[in-house]
Amino acid sequence: METFDVAIAGAGLIGASIGFELAQAGLRVAIFDRRQPGEGASWAAAGILSPAPENAATISMVPLGRASLALYPEFVATLQEISGRDVGYRAKGTLQALLSGEVQAKLNTIVALHHGLGLRAEPLSADDARELEPALSSELEAAVLRPDEASVDNRALTRAVAIAAAQAGVKLFAGRPVQAIRQDGGRCTGLIVDGEKIEARWTVIAAGCYSAEIEGAANYAPVRAAKGQMIALRAENASIERVLWSEHVYLVPRNDGRIVAGATVEYVGFDKEITAGGLQKILNGAVEMAPALADAKIEETWAGLRPDSPDHLPIIGPTGLDGLLIATGHFRSGILLAPITARLIREWITTQSVSAADWTRFSPMRFVETGKGTNS
Numbered sequence: 584m585e586t587f588d589v590a591i592a593g594a595g596l597i598g599a600s601i602g603f604e605l606a607q608a609g610l611r612v613a614i615f616d617r618r619q620p621g622e623g624a625s626w627a628a629a630g631i632l633s634p635a636p637e638n639a640a641t642i643s644m645v646p647l648g649r650a651s652l653a654l655y656p657e658f659v660a661t662l663q664e665i666s667g668r669d670v671g672y673r674a675k676g677t678l679q680a681l682l683s684g685e686v687q688a689k690l691n692t693i694v695a696l697h698h699g700l701g702l703r704a705e706p707l708s709a710d711d712a713r714e715l716e717p718a719l720s721s722e723l724e725a726a727v728l729r730p731d732e733a734s735v736d737n738r739a740l741t742r743a744v745a746i747a748a749a750q751a752g753v754k755l756f757a758g759r760p761v762q763a764i765r766q767d768g769g770r771c772t773g774l775i776v777d778g779e780k781i782e783a784r785w786t787v788i789a790a791g792c793y794s795a796e797i798e799g800a801a802n803y804a805p806v807r808a809a810k811g812q813m814i815a816l817r818a819e820n821a822s823i824e825r826v827l828w829s830e831h832v833y834l835v836p837r838n839d840g841r842i843v844a845g846a847t848v849e850y851v852g853f854d855k856e857i858t859a860g861g862l863q864k865i866l867n868g869a870v871e872m873a874p875a876l877a878d879a880k881i882e883e884t885w886a887g888l889r890p891d892s893p894d895h896l897p898i899i900g901p902t903g904l905d906g907l908l909i910a911t912g913h914f915r916s917g918i919l920l921a922p923i924t925a926r927l928i929r930e931w932i933t934t935q936s937v938s939a940a941d942w943t944r945f946s947p948m949r950f951v952e953t954g955k956g957t958n959s
């Protein structure tokens with residue numbers, strides 16, 4: 584039987600970032616993925632790094648998001664140095680476009696909400712916004728600039744993390760599905776992978792939206808899949824510098840000139856089909872916000888499955904079973920939250936304490952205690 588300090592289920596951005604951080608701390612780490620590393624949600628994402636809350640339910644995540652965004656420059660620099668790969672990090676801010684409705688009231692609410700949460704947000708007139716981003720529609724009424732936000736090429740980042748993890752000594756096993764956690768004498772003692780017993784002092788479940796399928800993990804990680812359809816555009820006559828948001832869509836420019844547009848949020852099980860309705864919604868929103876995109880070439884369409892938890896907040900930390908930790912449920916923010924998740928899990932495993940005061944609100948035990956531990 585192979586023995587490790589830490590066995591991780593899932594080599595997406597979350598599992599690989601945790602493995603990398605633990606290996607750098609000197610632990611012997613193995614990561615098992617049922618496919619190739621980084622072909623799940625981490626590949627499919629848009630790569631926006633925004634700690635701003637999308638709705639009231641995610642306000643409690645803002646401090647975690649801010650902490651993770653602050654770690655990003657160093658995270659990227661370390662990964663680029665070790666992997667030798669550029670990860671397309673762009674610290675250029677985000678612009679939220681207001682196109683209709685009670686614009687002045689919306690503007691005041693958005694700015695006040697952000698300031699109340701310690702996030703920088705500047706109101707802009709339509710003219711000032713179009714000076715920054717000339718591709719914005721002439722129908723634009725006002726905008727909010729969030730200068731501290733950033734984006735990253737999540738596909739490149741996920742590859743770089745896997746390379747850096749391997750170089751730091753992590754053993755990455757592709758094509759090795761995890762079936763169950765191992766339990767012995769009231770503690771978790773590793774994983775069952777393809778029928779083989781893997782022994783580890785610590786076990787981390789980071790299998791994204793499939794985490795609840797792993798026997799023994801469902802009570803602590805009751806996630807379900809939230810499908811997101813995406814489109815990559817290339818435009819000769821429209822250039823975009825910052826991430827642009829409207830009520831219906833976001834546009835994320837990449838260093839190679841592509842503009843990634845997304846995304847739908849659909850609860851349709853593990854289905855990853857691209858649909859006419861999904862693409863229509865994204866394209867309508869994209870052209871409404873930046874009309875010149877009507878002439879853009881469609882380079883690629885795809886869909887991915889976000890790991891969503893019952894309260895839409897991430898699930899990070901130790902469980903009631905000694906030795907078992909969960910790191911999933913990052914929903915729409917897993918790219919943003921990868922560095923802080925890796926840090927918290929590393930801190931817990933190496934010192935049994937963490938630097939984030941409020942991490943218990945993300946505890947896997949919240950579902951067990953409230954009886955919401957089944958994913959119906």
Ligand SMILES: Cc1cc2nc3c(=O)[nH]c(=O)nc-3n(C[C@H](O)[C@H](O)[C@H](O)COP(=O)(O)OP(=O)(O)OC[C@H]3O[C@@H](n4cnc5c(N)ncnc54)[C@H](O)[C@@H]3O)c2cc1C
Binds near residue numbers: 592624793890915
């Ligand atoms: C369309 C879309 C847009 C998004 N945009 C953003 C964004 O702009 N910003 C942001 O921060 N976040 C975004 N997200 C969310 C982000 O992508 C996810 O939260 C994050 O990638 C989750 O990472 P993960 O490693 O947990 O999951 P994944 O990347 O899905 O990785 C899970 C891994 O586990 C493996 N696995 C599954 N089951 C098993 C098993 N039984 N045994 C072994 N391995 C297994 C899978 O093969 C996979 O490699 C987006 C997601 C989508 C789908």
